[in-house]
Amino acid sequence: MDQDLNRVQLPNLNLPPFEPKLQEVDGKLGIFDSLRKKYLILTPEEWVRQHWINFLIHHLDYPKGLIVLERGLVYNKLQKRTDLVVWDKEGKPYLLIECKAPKIKLNQKTMQQACLYNQKINAKYLIITNGLNHLCLSWDEGSGKFQQIKTFPEPPK
Template identity: 55%
Template sequence: MNQEDFPPFPFPQLTIPTFEPRLDFKEDKWWIFDSLRKKFLVLTPEEWVRQHWIQFLILGKNYPKGLFSIEKGMKYNSLQKRTDVLVFDRNGLPYLLIECKAPEVKLNAQVLSQAMTYLHRIECPHLILSNGLNHLVFSWSEKENKLLQSQDLPKSPN
């Protein structure tokens, strides 16, 4: 299949810094190469957001590749759940949780509640909620004993 035979790319430009993704179109679907899992994945709107965050943190913010865990499974109230992106610190402790949503999904109280469930379960100090167009950043305040919204991304856990 030639490049001219590909259908129009269906995903929007995001407000996360862009990168040059390895894309393919086969089996009537778009695929994207995940550099952490070292394989092509079906490109869904959520995956489009996830891959932008992964590449931005690695290339733009110097987060070490080896500290990432993608779609890590966990049990919560006997249900199997998965975190979208989890970054660990150098001691192997959860450091940053990113909950990715499709661009058309609004970041609302329900999305925050879902992420908070994961956050408390894994005891992670930083959280990002993102649909690729809008982003909410939170960090745990020991002083206030609660999660506070922040304007800044957590620094790299180098």
């Protein structure tokens, strides 16, 4: 397996590259999650999520301690999980990031899923991403809707 790690072709994403730690986990390729400090099975969605974690911390200066992975929530009596949630320093949800695999198109369905999750979380910002395309939204109190924005949100104050 170690020789296979050197030959793994992972897709380039529209995020800054980084050098992930990869190793075998239960016979599958794993990637080190710096937040949970453990190896996770490397799925296409996990590849996107780990890039976002790296981007938030090392390029946008988000505090590592404010980022939470896979927070559970219940929607329509079903247990769901958010991909990434960033909290502000007062402990309120600031940014919800919904990660999809690079092959998944960002469309109305993916946007609705993220918005439904956010109804429970109430983050001010929402990012829907497949690693190649990123849709950034900001909650507009006046209209009671999300509005698309052109830049990534600044780290929480």
